[in-house]
Amino acid sequence: MTSAIPADVVVALLGAASAERPERAGEVGELLAGAGLPDEDVARISAEVRRLKAGSARWRRRGQELSALFSSARELAQLRDVDELLSRLVERAHDLVGTDVTYLSEFDAGSRELHVRTTLGTVAPTFPGLRVPPGMGLASMVVEGRRPCWTSSYAGMTQAPHESGIDAAVRAEGLVSLLGVPLLAGEEVIGVLFAANRFEHAFSPEEISLLSAFADHAAVVLQTARLLARTQAAAEETRRAYGELARHVEAMERASGVHSDLTSLVLQGGDAGEVATALGRALRCRVSILDETAAAKDEAVRRSRRSGRCVTADGGAVAVAVMAGSTLLGALVLEKGEVEFGPVERRTAERAAQITALLRLKQDALSEAEQRVRGDLLADLVSGDPDRLADVAGRARARGIRLEDLRSVVVLAVPTDQQRQAARAARRGAALVGEHADHIVALTVDEDPAAAGRAVHAVVREALGAPVLAVAGAVRELPAGLGAEVEAAEACARALPALGLSDTAVTTDEYLPYAAMFGPDNARVPAFVRRVVGPVLDWDAEHSGTLLPTLAAYLGHRMSPVAAARALHVHKNTVLQRLERVGELLGTDWQDADRLFRLTVAVRLAHLTVGT
Template sequence: MAAVPVDVVVGLLGAASAGHPEPDGEVRELLSGSGLPEQDVARISAEVRRLGAGVARWRRRGRELSALFSSARELAQLRDVDELLSRLVERAHDLVGTDVTYLSEFDAHSRELRVRTTLGTVAPAFAGLRVPPGMGLASMVVEGRRPRWTSSYDAMTQAPHESGIDAAVRAEGLVSLLGVPLLAGEEVIGVLFAANRFEHAFSPDEISLLSAFADHAAVVLQTARLLERTQAAAEETRHAYGELARHVEAMERASGVHTDLTSLVLQGGDAGEVATALGRALRCRVSILDENSAAKNPAVRQSRHSGRCVATGDGALAVAVVAGSALLGALLLEEGEVEFGPVERRTAERAAQITALLRLKQDALAEAEQRVRGDLLAELVSGDPDRLADIADRARARGIRLDELRSVVVLAVPADRQRQAARAARRAAALVGEHAEHVVALTEDRDPEVAGRAVHAVVREALGTAVLAVAASVDDLPSGLGTEVEAAGACARALPALGIADAAVTTDEYLPYAALFGPGNTRVAAFVRRVVGPVVDWDAGHGGTLLPTLAAYLGNRMSPVATARALHVHKNTVLQRLDRVAELLGPEWQEPDRVFRLTVAVRLARLSDGP
């Protein structure tokens, strides 16, 4: 038996530890002088080759484990789940060295997998790919909770194919695939895939390496998810505490407003003080809209029907002030330092109710005051000496100095609108009341024309309809007001027959009518009858042409030619009709005084319903 020198043995061990894939040449060179048989040399070479392969494998395994633990430490430092998934796929791609690496997330409720993160893909449809339960290689990994692979996807028979998955795999050009589960205890949270665009039989080392990495990654991913949930729960808790604190603060504000509003009701406050208290509590600007402005606001109209605050579209809130079906106005809140939440809205609605209560109280007091003032006006109009004895003192007690009132305005409005007209007239007059079929207002204006226009304007705007205002001067208060009111009322009754129904006039402008007709509509009919009665009777029995002809003649400066043109008849026809008028009214019917009275009577007869 040949002896092998120690140096040769040491050389053989060095060749084995070097891990060369083909150490035969070096072994034969070392044993060339040993005298060993060829078969022993071959055996030694095979053993050195085997030892070298093992050494290379363990060295590679060491590097892989080092990279694995390094990646695990890096992943453990990440907290954002999306960033963690991206880095996880990136590290797996570097470790295994395949063409494509991707991670599919598992939904325990739908049992569906969805591609969440990819690296190395080129087809846009691959990202977000959904794998139905029981389909494809991924479902086998989930169901078996262990690695699955195939060297040729098209030839794979162990898992059922699905058309959508097959199309995505073909579009990406994937051929060989390896999938390992991401396990958190017994729960599958996803599948990590390594894939090549060529046929490849995955080695046990590759499968083991990717599985080991997946085990580390699953722990880190599950920890990150739990941490994210914990942070989300903590954030929700902070948010809930914040909401609770805001709610408590809002309730404290609401309680303070309620106390302030209660005090206002007990102390007789007004709407302005309610707005001030509400604005102070909610730290915002609060405006008060009157009835007319509120009625034109769409948000207020909606609030009126719902009874709730309504957003105006520019960050503000509107809440109607209503009493029954009556709109009394509205509160307009412009958002300031405090966000308008449910408590703030309810607070504003409560303030609107208090405002309505105060308005009703104020209106009741105002109505009582106006009834007293109306009584004063009625006594002035009556002219009764007994009732006028101390009226100046009683008026002064109400803040009215009768000797300063210089004009009276009589308003002709429908009976059902008189109260509304009287309420509006108080804005422009010192003393207002209802008398007979008219509303009477006394003002301090020395010019009755100015007084009439001012009262007419406010009442016309409030009623939104035609209003006739007749004004007259007042000089002898407090001795009485009957004569002026009588004259203005007579004028107001006569003017509609003259086509004047919406104007502000004075009795001086229409003095003849006031003087002619005085109080009572029956005098108008008697006047018409007395002046043109024969003409009216003739028309009643002969076709009704004389009165229209007479009206046209008087209206066209007593010109037969102009009258014929206006009536579209021949001039001779007009002359014949005027001859008949002369027979009926007498030969002096065209004298100036007769013409004036005829003009008035004909206009009244034509514009009214008749005598």
Template sequence: MDALLAETDLPELAAARVGHELRRLRSTSDRWRRRGQELAALFSSARELAQLRDVDELLGRLVERAHDLVGTDVTYLSEFDADSQELRVRTTLGTVAPSFLGLRVPPGMGLASQVVEGRRPSWTSRYTTMTQVPHDSAIDAAVAAEGLVSLLGVPLLAGDEVIGVLFAANRVEHAFSPDEVSLLSAFADHAAIVLQTARLLARTQESADETRRAYGELARHVEAMERASEVHSDLTSLVLQGGEAPDVATALGRALRCDVELLDTGRLDPSLADAVDRSRRSGRCASAGDGSYAVAVLAGPALLGALLLTQGELEFGPVELRTAERAAQITALLKLKQDAMIEAEQRVRGDLLADMLSDDADRRAGLATRARARGIRLDELRSAVVVSVPAERRREAVRALRRNGGPVGEHADRVVALTADPDPGVAGARVHATVSRAVRVPVLAVGAGFAEAAGDLRGQVEAASACVRILPSLGLSDTAVTVDEYLPYTALFGPGEARVATYVRRVLGPVLDWDAEHAGKLLPTLAAYLAHRMSPVATARVLHLHKNTVLQRLERAAELLGADWQEPDRLFRITVAVRLVQLTKGP
């Protein structure tokens, strides 16, 4: 250009003026061309950003495009929280310090707060010397760790609302030009609109999704209520038409499209027993694992059974579980009705058993006829089982045994059951197993066979009762035995056992009197001596005494019993008497 001007005939002053204007026009042209490129990039970025819908992805792309447009070392975006009035760094590009992302700017602190409060761009060529706003030590530490020196912040505005601040920063001192501020501000204006739109679309989508979920939940609830209404109608019909408890499980399973099992209290494994116990305490369905639920069938505090629901094609929700709980109540009602009928029937059978064991001939009259009226053939009964359980559990034991069909009842503080088993050992084991499942406490059962119900039965029941009384003294608390297995004891403690006390008194009277008057230990010493093969050394060891002490006590016993007390016949009778005293006192 200067060469061309030199070839003209223009005066020097005019040529200089023309050259100045030409250079100004070129500078202006370059600036407008650069401005056009920036605007093209700006509009291109705006179009690209407008296509994004995911807010997190959009924030990242905003920072990336701003970084490309302005060309600073670091670009980041802080999101404004209208509730706390804080700014939090959401997205960065060009940072190296991990603590910078997520940095929180308290209200009124730093350059960011100046941008928010003024709703206009703010910048500083050297952050450390900025005095327009207060500094925060945490922010200063993060800026220093990142090595930032000059910062430019422009607001992201949606109407009058500030939704964030876009920052461009350099690690060297830099005076931001008006063009740089204008370019970043223009980009921020576009970005704010796009970001606000994306947020609104995201909220709209969330609302739509929530609406669909609500409609789906409403539809499921309506369907569940219809099923509950169907079950309620079926259960009402069952009650009115005389249905039974198992029919409830069938109706519930059909409505909920799942497997439902009615469990007896004696058919619960440990895991189910725990779930039923939790349901019993809460009155609600309790999880039994693997998608199954158990609900206790209760009549007041009494546990009558449980419903076990195994989930099928239909997922269990609150309505389904409440339906199961109502079904359990109907089951309890039907079981009570059924039990009342059985109770009435079995009460008659219990009275029949009492008549069979009575000494009154009038009560025994016509036993066979009355038994046949109840469906019982006395000539088929072969075993009697006497059961010892705590008094508060006898009713449960009787209820459990009544399912076997034979005469069952309480007699002389024991439970007595008659069965057709010809083997009293088998009968005792079956009765013991049935009662143990029902009462869940130690149970003693003694079986005895009999040939004729009218006469032999009473004697065998008395013998079995005597055996039950003596078993705890022998260290037995939970077992099933027969009378024949303990025949010597039943013979001694059977009918007429008052003679036993007379026998013991006649054989051991002097020893018993000595112990009573002197608080002595002669009888325990005799028992230990006889139990350990008449060895003074073994007796002393078991009683934790010196051998001489044992010998002295034995000498005293010899004085009281007579010098011939160790003769075979005397020794046998003394041994039996000592053992009888021990059994009478119990374990």
């Protein structure tokens, strides 16, 4: 009959079978020593206690692992950023399994490649970012089989093909044993989670099961995070698109408003300033207008002129040229304001430039018509014809001009192709402007002819960017006629270039002798020159043509042979020889005071005659 075991011994045996305290060698035998049991029964009881202790330890460890697993799943479920989620996922797997290295390879369904996305425990710089071609290595076995795969010795692995790049990375990292489990979202493989050691290790079913369970949780969380990221990206794209649509609608409404305003301006006879005001009000920015002179100097306007479109200048301003065909009429400059200059705003500015060109052409046409009338008035005043002067005062008053207020006349000598531009510029400071005998004539209210000449010369010179000769004179009481004053000024304008004057403002009083000699009654001048220096002119015509220039240099340098030789770049003796020839031609008394005066005037007139 089997001996009874005291209750205290049974309780002690159950305590020994608990996994909460470490087991001591021979502890069960000591507890059963006083029970009188056979040795084989003691052995059987000891074995069963050890089995119970191992099972209890296994289930306790399993409970701890499951607790850690669910804790990790809850933690991962709170993350939304995919990159942060992958890093935390690998970190938690590393803590759970306890291997040397843990890493995650992401699967690309398009190329069917895997590439190492996140690692923990690696030391080789080549391992992160490693790409695994389709069908190669342990990772491809996991993807294709959708199941865990492992090897205790990667170098000796034969169940999967090796690839040289992967083998080199594994050797550099020193990995020996590897376990890979798939990250599955339904039937879709989204990646492979690896646990690896740098020594040979046979992964137990518990380790495989634990990593697989973690991978299942992680796959769900990762897929959810990806879907949330895509949803957020789609929502952001929708918000951006809606914002862009709203901005576009707002821009179109502004453009429609500007178009309506500009149409009204055209119908009501508005001007360029009103266009700029309407454009600036609609686009909430400051709009400036450049005239053709300033526009031609602006680099952004030059680029806009070539392209026909708006051009962004330095500082963010936008410039658009105002064109009529190939003619530059000016430019609109829009400074950076509250509204961003998008395509609609740029098209609006370009439309405004077209309207500005239309209004400018209309205004220019009206201005040209008005100037033709004013030019006719000026022509009538210059003509001196009593019939044409009969009602000139009344016609002038109809244009807002009081003839009795005009005090100075300015004659401008400019190239023919620049006369129209010169006349337009001269109108800025003159009451009447017109063309007469290849010159531009302007009447001003300035009491001082010199001041009038300087003012008109300055504005025309700036507009043309070229030399301008202006000759001014005082005006008699109008409308008695203007012919004599204009003819005197034109005579000076013809003579002065021969004196080296081509870009200045002078008065007829300053050069009265030239005006008198080259005026309308100048037929006697050639006869006078002929009588005084005719023999010299004949000699030059038959020979080398050096006597008259030598005589002019001699007289122009205070009758100094040395100074004349220096001016002519010849030797003094050459000058003396030529002067000796002059004496033979003109007579020995050619240097007497009276003859010398007439000779000086004749030589100067001979030069001016050639110049005119």
